[in-house]
Amino acid sequence: MMSGRPGRAPLRFLPDEARSLPPPKLTDPRLVYVGFLGYCSGLIDNAIRRRPVVAAGLHRQLLYVTSFVFIGYYLLKRQDYMYALRDRDMFSYVKSHPEDFPEKGSRTHIPCACPDLLFFCVLLQ
Structure with missing residues (x-):
């Protein structure tokens, strides 16, 4: 059974x-x-503990915001890395198999008799 990509280091959140x-x-x-x-x-935590929802524990709410942004920053960084890795693999595959991905030629326009059907004629191409 395969365990992911070959050469991938396990338990590394963000590689070099x-x-x-x-x-x-x-x-x-x-x-x-x-x-x-x-x-x-933070607001839900205050509501569960039966404190004033907005006014109580502003330092705790700031701590929640800071910690969530910190974790979210690294999750976004990992997501961007995974997308970049996927794009690199996809572009290398396209580059190594040009016969499967021919270059698109120039578009030819079909003359339409009725201007109301212009959108339909463009869709036919």
């Missing part, structure tokens, strides 16, 4: 190759969303 990728921006919507989830988890 991931350092060459640009880091995710701190204003990335996915990262902001993860931070918002951290804030909501």
Whole structure:
């Protein structure tokens, strides 16, 4: 049974190759969303412990936001690395098998008699 990619080091969250990728921006919507989830988890924690939901434990809410953003940052970095690895493998396959992926020629336009059918004629190509 195969256990993943050949030559892959087990139990490594971010390999050294991931350092060459640009880091995710701190204003990335996915990262902001993860931070918002951290804030909501702080509110839920206050609600479960029967404290005032928004006013109690602001330091705890800040801790939740910071920890969620920290974990989300590395998860996004890993996701970007995995996508880059997949893209590299896909492009090397396309480059090594050019007969399976012919170059697309120029588009030819079908003359249409009716301008209302122009969209339909473009779809036929």
